[in-house]
Amino acid sequence: MGHIKIDNLTKEYAERRVLPRNDTDSEYKGGKLVVLDSIDLEFKDGEFVCIIGPSGCGKSSLLRIIAGFDKPTSGKVSINGTEVVKPRTDSVYVFQQDGLLPWMTVWQNMELGLIHINDKEEKVKRIKEYIDIVELTGFEYSYPSELSGGMKRRAELARALVINPDMLLMDEPFTGLDFLTHMKMREEVVNMHEYIGKSMVMITHFIDDALIMADRVVVLSERPTRVQMVRELEGRARNIETDPVLHELKDEIYLMMGVSYVV
Amino acid sequence: MLLLENTLSLTKKPFILGFVTFTVICLLWEVLLVFYEVSEKTFPGPVLVFDSFWKLITDGSLLKHIVASLYRVTVGFYLAAMLGIPLGIALGRFFVARDMLEPDIQFLRPISPLAWIPLAMLWFGIGDQPAIFLIFLSCFFPLVVATTIAVRSINQVYFQVADNFNFGRTDVLFKIIVPAIIPDLVTALRLTVSIAWLVVVAAEMIAVQSGLGFLILDSRNALRMDYVMVGMVVIGIIGLLLDHIVQLLGKSKVSQWNKVST
Numbered sequence: 396m397g398h399i400k401i402d403n404l405t406k407e408y409a410e411r412r413v414l415p416r417n418d419t420d421s422e423y424k425g426g427k428l429v430v431l432d433s434i435d436l437e438f439k440d441g442e443f444v445c446i447i448g449p450s451g452c453g454k455s456s457l458l459r460i461i462a463g464f465d466k467p468t469s470g471k472v473s474i475n476g477t478e479v480v481k482p483r484t485d486s487v488y489v490f491q492q493d494g495l496l497p498w499m500t501v502w503q504n505m506e507l508g509l510i511h512i513n514d515k516e517e518k519v520k521r522i523k524e525y526i527d528i529v530e531l532t533g534f535e536y537s538y539p540s541e542l543s544g545g546m547k548r549r550a551e552l553a554r555a556l557v558i559n560p561d562m563l564l565m566d567e568p569f570t571g572l573d574f575l576t577h578m579k580m581r582e583e584v585v586n587m588h589e590y591i592g593k594s595m596v597m598i599t600h601f602i603d604d605a606l607i608m609a610d611r612v613v614v615l616s617e618r619p620t621r622v623q624m625v626r627e628l629e630g631r632a633r634n635i636e637t638d639p640v641l642h643e644l645k646d647e648i649y650l651m652m653g654v655s656y657v658v
Numbered sequence: 659m660l661l662l663e664n665t666l667s668l669t670k671k672p673f674i675l676g677f678v679t680f681t682v683i684c685l686l687w688e689v690l691l692v693f694y695e696v697s698e699k700t701f702p703g704p705v706l707v708f709d710s711f712w713k714l715i716t717d718g719s720l721l722k723h724i725v726a727s728l729y730r731v732t733v734g735f736y737l738a739a740m741l742g743i744p745l746g747i748a749l750g751r752f753f754v755a756r757d758m759l760e761p762d763i764q765f766l767r768p769i770s771p772l773a774w775i776p777l778a779m780l781w782f783g784i785g786d787q788p789a790i791f792l793i794f795l796s797c798f799f800p801l802v803v804a805t806t807i808a809v810r811s812i813n814q815v816y817f818q819v820a821d822n823f824n825f826g827r828t829d830v831l832f833k834i835i836v837p838a839i840i841p842d843l844v845t846a847l848r849l850t851v852s853i854a855w856l857v858v859v860a861a862e863m864i865a866v867q868s869g870l871g872f873l874i875l876d877s878r879n880a881l882r883m884d885y886v887m888v889g890m891v892v893i894g895i896i897g898l899l900l901d902h903i904v905q906l907l908g909k910s911k912v913s914q915w916n917k918v919s920t
Contacts, residue, residue: 464818482821490815498837498915507833508823538915558823 397474397486397562397594399438399461404470406431406456430456432619434470438611443588444596445605448615448623449652454598455566457615461596462488462564474561484508487555489565494551495539501526501550502535508558521557528587529553545576552587562594569604577601581608585631602648606641607633614648623651702884707891710884719873724892726868727858730786731900734793735854742798743843746805747835756806763802771796771857779865789861789869796857797850804846808839841916844908851904855897870896 407427430453438444448454459465461472463482472479474486482488487508495504505522512518526532529549539547548568555563568584569577585608588595599605605612606628614624626644635641649655684704690696691703698706714720748755749763771792778788816838820830862871870889877885908914 462822464821482818482824484822484824488818488822490819493813493815494819496816496819496834496837498840499833507819510823510825510829540915 397438398440398476399436399562399594399596400473401434401436401457401461402471402473404431404434404457404460404472405429405468406453406460406465407468429619431460431467432621434620434622436613436622436625438594438596441592441594442610443585443608444594444611444613445609446596446598446613446615447600447602447605447648447652448620449617450600452615452617452620454615458488458564458566458596458598462486464488484558485561487558487560487563489548489551489555489563489568491566491568491570492547495547495554497539500536500538501531501542501553504539504550505554505557508554525553525557528556528590529583543576544572545580548572548580549583552584556587556591556593560593562596565595565597567598567600569599569601584608589631602645602652603635605648606635606645612644612648614651616651617653624648699881699883702887706884707887710882711888711891714885714888720888720892723868723870723873723889724896726866726872727862727870728896730789730861730869731793731851731854731858733786734790734858735797735851737790737794738797738801738850738854739847742801743805746802747809747831747839749802749806750809751835760806763799767799767803772860775861775864784865786866788865789858792861793854793857796853800850800853801846804849805839805843808842808846809835811842812838837915841908841914844904847907848901848904851900852897855893855900859893 407429409427434457446454446457456465460467461474461479463479463486466480474483479486488494495501496507499507502522505525506518509518509521522535526535529552531546531550531553534542534546534550539550542550552563552568565584569580572580581604584595584597588608597604597608609628612624612626612628613622614626615621616623624647628641633641635645688703688705691698691701702710711720745759749759750756774792774795775788778791782788782791812835816834817830820834825833858869859871859874862869863875866872870893874886874889877883877889
């Protein structure tokens with residue numbers, strides 16, 4: 396189960412810059428930097444949600460609050476009806492990069508999430524199964540630094556999935572990958588979502604990723620960040636170039652992000 | 659495999675080159691002494707030093723001094739590591755501990771261990787203890803500071819991974835903190851072991867009747883500069899070996915995770 400409800404969520408950070416006293420910029424309320432301003436969202440169980448928004452709008456902050464790493468200033472996030480107050484093993488966060496512990500092999504990294512399981516055979520079986528799913532067989536005993544960028548992401552996905560969480564929270568998981576690997580990973584993540592049926596929330600700054608992968612696209616505005624658009628999409632194997640609806644949506648989102656001229 | 663072979667041939671060459679330089683320096687030393695007719699009493703040549711070195715080995719006294727010095731260094735160094743590293747981890751992790759203790763540590767750190775000699779002798783008397791205490795002091799503060807910095811520079815993502823997977827305190831300590839700081843720690847240990855070795859010689863010139871420092875001081879009193887130089891040479895050699903031993907510690911895969919490149 397992975398039903399997420401975000402209620403009137405606001406997140407402010409203490410602003411370190413010295414501001415002129417008469418600054419009335421709405422971004423700063425009393426010297427605070429307002430990152431998320433009254434966000435209301437609801438994601439269904441099993442949905443693939445993509446969150447896009449301009450740089451610095453608080454996409455990562457939102458995901459970190461959902462994961463329980465950060466506390467909101469006001470409002471709350473509930474997963475399956477329970478309020479999120481701390482990180483939990485049923486929602487696993489996939490980091491932008493460096494999420495794998497570099498001093499451990501792929502296998503040892505996979506064991507991290509299974510630390511509370513005592514049945515050794517069960518552990519081995521599950522790790523093998525997921526290493527197989529992400530096609531890393533033969534690299535079980537490699538260190539992260541010996542893997543390519545794409546392999547590292549796959550290893551981290553496997554580590555997240557092996558503990559059988561309700562949902563995956565992915566923070567720009569394709570950052571730093573080359574174009575082809577990016578395309579391949581996009582396909583693999585979508586397939587994995589179809590196959591495993593977990594809720595996934597993914598932050599991305601690639602609009603194409605969102606339009607191709609998501610069941611639900613959320614577009615956030617610039618600071619103070621509000622929800623600008625929520626759009627449900629249906630079917631997979633989408634082609635943005637040939638589908639006029641997607642094409643139009645893409646232009647619309649670009650406009651929202653302040654890019655008026657799309658080549 | 660090719661990479662491995664290249665690295666091997668590269669590391670072999672400096673060793674040979676270093677040995678050649680060393681031999682040339684010794685030859686030059688001997689030749690210059692003969693050429694300028696310097697008295698062997700004020701500046702003994704390598705041949706005499708080697709001869710005296712052999713004498714001290716065969717009568718067993720050199721070994722006794724080496725063991726005495728190494729014993730003091732080992733005990734002082736281990737004590738410092740056993741207390742300093744955990745304290746450093748605590749200071750790196752807990753803000754309260756840091757705010758409470760860091761000013762005091764930064765205040766005590768710049769005081770040379772040698773300045774503690776009078777107090778050390780008063781507290782511990784004559785013998786091994788004051789020397790061990792001084793070595794402990796000389797290693798303790800650098801280790802605390804290095805460990806603190808290492809812990810504080812751990813990528814925060816790793817702690818979030820630990821939170822996410824619901825680690826207990828012990829797991830955070832042994833699966834995250836300890837492996838994360840090992841590369842920095844090996845460097846710190848290398849530096850402190852050489853400091854310890856510097857300090858033991860100074861300490862042995864004051865409060866004890868054995869050790870390489872004592873050998874040097876005693877030989878000076880007897881005007882045996884050849885023995886003084888034997889002491890110096892042995893200190894140099896053991897310093898080199900200690901450094902290599904600590905370096906070996908850092909050669910294991912676990913402590914090299916930050917150096918493996920793609």
